[in-house]
Structures are given as structure tokens and as C-alpha cells.
Amino acid sequence: MPYFDAASSAPLHPVARQALLAALDEGWADPARLYREGRRARLLLDAAREAAAEAVGCRPDELVFTPSGTRAVHSGVAGVLAGRRRVGRQLVVSAVEHSSVLHAAAAHEEQGGTTVQVPVGRSGRVDAGEFAGALGGETALACLQSANHEVGTAQPVDEVAEACRAAGVPLLVDAAQSLPWGPVGGAWSALAASAHKWGGPSGVGLLVVRKGVRFAAQGPSDERESGRAPGFENLPGIVAAAASLRAVHAEAAQEAVRLRELTERIRARVPELVPDVEVVGDPERRLPHLVTFSCLYVDGESLLHELDRAGFSVSSGSSCTSSTLTPSHVLKAMGVLSEGNVRVSLPVGTEAADVERFLGALPGAVAAVREKLGAPAAVAAPGPGDSLVLDVLGKRCPIPVIELGKVIGDVPVGGTVTVLSDDGAAGLDIRAWCHMREQEFVGEDPADRGTAYTVRRVS
């Protein structure tokens, strides 16, 4: 049963498993102790640090192991911000960073700091010049992911790092998604990553801080991991993480070519196989294994269930997914359709035949969800002139857009449809629908309940 959600967590790499088993026997003691078992653990820890540092492209004494990629980001952001507090308290991040970066930014703001979010284009990529323009004399730290976790778009880290260097601002790179494919180039100052994204075990992240970057670890600390990651080291996990990073890097170049072809095929075929689909993310500058698309008139959670029943495990940034009612901040920042969103991220070793099976199953899954949602959920009332008012208050995504699609033909070209909705995703999705359908989004106004979105029929 194909698992296509490597961007969430990759299955354990065989090398990781092997290394973990060996380290369970050899690496359970405290590496800070002087006796035999402690010395053995210390050797394993030192060797893992050297291997990981070589794979990342840094010095071993610049790299510490943390309990997760999230904690690496939290500690890295807090540590650099505190180290440079005298310079200023401004943090600059892209609008499509992983939630761990945004949560760190929120914590910074709670303590009186400020954050500037650099917007992205429709492909999810920041403009390096725009990012550079956001850096100021008060900027203590800038954060940019190497590649986006939801849509796969690669960011211009090299150019942004150069701009940061010129401005004297350290750049922290969240490399969680791209490190499995190779080291991050450019003159970055700090880097965070997560082992379970590259087939290492969960429970291990890494934080690199280049020599010369001012860093003041926050919160209580101890003598472990250079005072930057307190608590007894997860040594078997660390050993397995380092071993598997080397192993995936050894296979990366070849596997990247192969998976890029498979995702390229998904990018090309999905719009041919399924009507009303938008493939999102940069088509060229992207992760090799990840492709994301959104299906109009579909709710993400139902589609995920249909695909799960058909044997495919994929993810979604839709607002209707899981416990959240707000759409993914990434899709929102890109201004693309959030409904019926599907992220396919292929693990290393994915077979072409499984991708073909997925392409075979997708149209039926989308059609089944659309059919279920097809029953009329609202009636449009005539408004002044050539206009209709569609009341979908209380209806969740993707109903507002489904009903809009049904009635747009009922007004003449030049006429308008006003959608009354209180769904958080409606504004984003109605705009995206207009973009896909080449209709005009006129604007939005507060209503007695919810918001009134007005669309003009232009074709």
C-alpha cells in the first residue's frame, strides 16, 4: 500500500535501523562518564557528530543534536535573537516558513520583539531582492527555509544569504525538507533539520550555528551538547540519524533524477485526468519528490479518506482537513486554491508502477467526493440589477465555491454574484476560483454575518 507522505515522515531507512540496533547495545550509557561504557558512548556520539557535520558541510563543533527539528528551530531562533539582542529585536521570515519558525516568531513577539513576514509569489517563492529589502538595522535574525514543505518550491537561499551577509544579519535556514537531498549551499549562519524526514528515527534534530555567530542559549541548560540542548542525549537515535544521512546522501543524486521524473509525470497527468485542478508550486525550482495540487469543488478531508480507502497515504493543506478550520498559511500566502488540496511526497525507492496506480485511482476518488457534494446546498436570490446573492452562511469549504460555480451562469456577462459566507477559507478559495475560471473578483465587504464576496462574470 503506497505511502506518499515522505514530507511528513519517511519510513526508517535500513541503514538507520541497523545503526540503531547496534547503538542500543553499545550506546545506552552516559557519554559524560569516565568508565568503559561511558567512553564507548562518547566515541559513538563524537563519530555521529563528525558524520553529520560532514554531510551538512560544517565543523563538528558547530553542530549539536536536538530532540527534533522543531526544537532545533525553536532553540536556534531564540539563541540567535538573544545573542544579537543589542543589535535589535526584529526577526525577518518568509510567509511560508514551517509552523515551527512561525511559532518561534510568535514567542519572540510575546516577549516584545517584532516580526516581518516577506510575502511570496504565486509559486511560493520569495523574491531575494524583496527579502533583502526587509532587512534593516534592527534586524537580529532572518529565517528562510531551503524548500517549502507543502508545495516543494525551492527558495533562493544563496542570494538571500548573500544579502544577509551584506547587511550583517545572520540567516537561519530551515533545511528540514531539502537536507535529505544534499547540503544547503550559500553563506548561511545557522541551519536546522530533522532526522525522520531523511529516514532517520524520530527524536533527533540537528542545529548548526557557524563559528562567529553570536548565540545565547535560552532557558535552562546543562553541560550537554555545548550547552545548547539540555538533557541526556538520545544516543542510539543520534547514531542512526547520522548513519542514515550519509546513506541517503550517497543515493540522493540518482534517486532525485528518478523521483523528479515521477513527480513530473504527476504534475503533467493530474490536470489531464481530473477536471478543475490547479497544480501549485514552482514547476522547476523545487524538491524532486514532492508535488501538490488542489481540486476545485472537493473537500480535502473527504478526498484523503477516498484515497486512503484506495490504498494511498497522502497529505493535505486544505482548511477542511484534520482538526483545523483555517487553510494552510502556505497556500494562503501563495494565493492559490486551498480546497481539495493534495500533497504527494514520494519516499526514496517509490516504484513508477505505484505512481501509475495512483494516477489511475485519483479521478475516481475526486469524482466520488464531488458527487457527494453535488446536492444543492443553497439557493441564490435575485439582487439589484443583473445580480444574484448566494447565502452559504454556515456552510463549510468547499460548498461556497461549489455553489458559486453552479450559479455564475445564471447571471449575464457583466452581472455579479455576491457570496455571503462565514467560512475562513472562502475568501481565499473564491479568489482562486476566479483566477482559475478567469472571472473577476470584485471585492469583499463585511456583512451582518460573515463576509460578502462579489464576483463579476466576464466570460
Added chain:
Amino acid sequence: MPYFDAASSAPLHPVARQALLAALDEGWADPARLYREGRRARLLLDAAREAAAEAVGCRPDELVFTPSGTRAVHSGVAGVLAGRRRVGRQLVVSAVEHSSVLHAAAAHEEQGGTTVQVPVGRSGRVDAGEFAGALGGETALACLQSANHEVGTAQPVDEVAEACRAAGVPLLVDAAQSLPWGPVGGAWSALAASAHKWGGPSGVGLLVVRKGVRFAAQGPSDERESGRAPGFENLPGIVAAAASLRAVHAEAAQEAVRLRELTERIRARVPELVPDVEVVGDPERRLPHLVTFSCLYVDGESLLHELDRAGFSVSSGSSCTSSTLTPSHVLKAMGVLSEGNVRVSLPVGTEAADVERFLGALPGAVAAVREKLGAPAAVAAPGPGDSLVLDVLGKRCPIPVIELGKVIGDVPVGGTVTVLSDDGAAGLDIRAWCHMREQEFVGEDPADRGTAYTVRRVS
């Protein structure tokens, strides 16, 4: 080769290993995801939480998994202090808490809070009445370990918890050392522990916060572990931790009796086998598997090396051990000898024969270190009246006490020896020496360099 440092880290329990292997296959996916692999991971996580909660004696929704015991303490202390900030900013702890508690207290003080340390008696035990007396209207949190990690002394958690309840102050119990032996009784409010102390894997701690305790998680958080432990869960580790906690509890009662006999034998035999030894810690109210003693005229690091060469892995709280030059804060708070300190903590399954071999090897190891240190390191100069002045400036522990022992006989009863030393441990060790030798410690005064400690010969 016997490993006698279970209090640092216990070898992996076979049940933990088995559960870990199974969970590597079944539990690598994101438990927050809706597809098959995610649902399977969620089931494993829920089951582990239920098992751990049952073993601890709490509700599953009161328990979260953290990346280590240290992180559980840090998060627990910070969260309760923040949750009760309106009450006050005072933290009350015993003087012999684990460093993770003291580091959390230091971080609290850096942010403007205050800490009160409750002293302990010579056995390392706090007096419940004295602890209760330290609680005030401004006290936001009290922390007390269930048993001490260096000397094994059990603390009066029940009584202190009652006093805290009466004062309306939550009590956080660091149960790292005692949880392997069973749940902690009493009306505590929060509890922290560490899996690798009970034969679980490293990388897993647990934090329990009783319903009704005001708690505000500090730092950036996410949706995982009730917002109290951010970052992707170390699920295989968590599954193994919970399974092994159940397994060790099932064996605990029987094993506690057996190991108590073995440590009782060490307590009794060491002073018979080795001259000038002080066995420290409460002889009755103590952990079953742990015994600590200090050897006069011995430096801890050399003794650890001798014992390691003889095949025994033990630990030490001596000032001369490892990277630190200050003696263990626990031994200091107890006022006992810190030099030549040895902690023996027997892992589950330790054989009586190995303990006998240890008792056989110890006298030779101590004698070897004493012989190396025996060469005169200082000359005493006559002082006014019946007094001698011993200059051991620049000499490290245990030289000051060794030289004091050599010259005390050179003054008549009633005469004094003044020791000039700049070693941080000298004050503690000279006092402990006087206690052991039944001589009088007169006092200490600042000198041009270091401190002058004066001892009167009374026998």
C-alpha cells in the same frame, strides 16, 4: 564486566528492545495524520500513554511525553511557575535536587523570580516541617525529589505534599530515581521522570500535571502533546519506554528486596574492608539499589580509574571527578566528605557474586590511590604557640586533607593546625575530616591567597 551505575543510565530492558523494534516498523509515521500509517501511530501513542499513566498512577490526559527527564523538569517547573505567576514568583526546592531542577530555578531567577533552598540533614533528607515552613503566600511552586540521585536517600514526599496542599502550593516531584521502583504516593501536583533510568531508551521523559493545576507552557509550542512538548513525537522510544516501565514494575517488589540486601552488604562491609571510609545517605529510608561512600585521602577520579581497570563501572560526586572542580552540591549540602566519593547503583539483575568481586577489588583500588598520593606534598611551618601552618595552596583535593592528617599528630592536644588552601572542596572536606576524626573545626578566614582553615587537636 559489572556495570554499577544504573542511577546514571540503566542498560536497555529486553522488553524495551522488543517494543522498540516493533514500533520502528509500526510507529514511524506522523500520529497526527489521517491515513492508515498515521492512525496506527496514533493508536500506539495512545496505548503508550495509557500504560505509562497507569504505571505512574494518573489519568492519561495528565501525562505528556517529553524528550528527556531534564526537559520534563524544565517544562514542568516553567509551566507551573508561569501558570501561578499572579500568586507570586517564589520557588521552593530542596538543596539536594537534581541539577535539572536547580538549572530551572536559575533560569527562573534570571527572569526576576526567587528561589528558597530548604537544607537537608547529614543523611540528605529534608525535614518535612522545615520544608513546610519555607512555603509562603508568594510561593508559586515547590519541588522535591522522591529520592536523591547521589546518595539514595528517600524524601518525605507524602508529608511535604500534605503541607503543600494545606498551603495551596503545587508540589512537583522529580521521580527520576524512584519511578523504576513504583509509583510515587502522596498528593503531589506534578511529576517528572526519565525512561533511560528504568531501562527504557534514552530520548523519552514524562511530565505529569494533575488536572486543576494551573499550567502555562512556556516557549514556542505546537499541537503535539497537549501543547506541552513541541516537536514530532519520538514514538518508537515512547512505546518502548511505556512497555519497559510496566515490565520493571512487575519485577520491582522482588528485585527491590534482593538489591536491598546487596547494597546493605556493601554498606556494612566497605567500612570493615577499607579504613577511613564514610558511608553516606540514610541507612533505612533509601533507594534499594544505591549506596554511596567516601574514602578519605583519595581522589575520586583516580579511584574511578582504578575500579574501571578492575572491571567495575561506578560513579562519583567528588570534586576531583570529570570536568568539574567543585564538589557535588548534594554532598556539600549534607556536609559529608566529598573526596574519594563512590556511588554504586546496581542495575536490575545484578548478581551477588559481582558484588562480592567488587568488595574484593575495592580495598586494593583504594590502597593503590592512597599510595600514589602518599608522597609529602607540603611542609608545615611552626606558628605562634602550639600551632602549625600548612601551606597547600595550588594543591587540589584530596591533598589538603591528606597533609592535615599527616601533621595533626605533630601538635599537642589543644594545639591547632591552620591549613592554607585555595581548593573549592577544602572547606567541606576539612570539616568532614574533623567529623570523622573527632577533631574540632575552629573556623575559616580569608587569607592573602585562598582561605585559612583552623583545626584544633582534641584527641
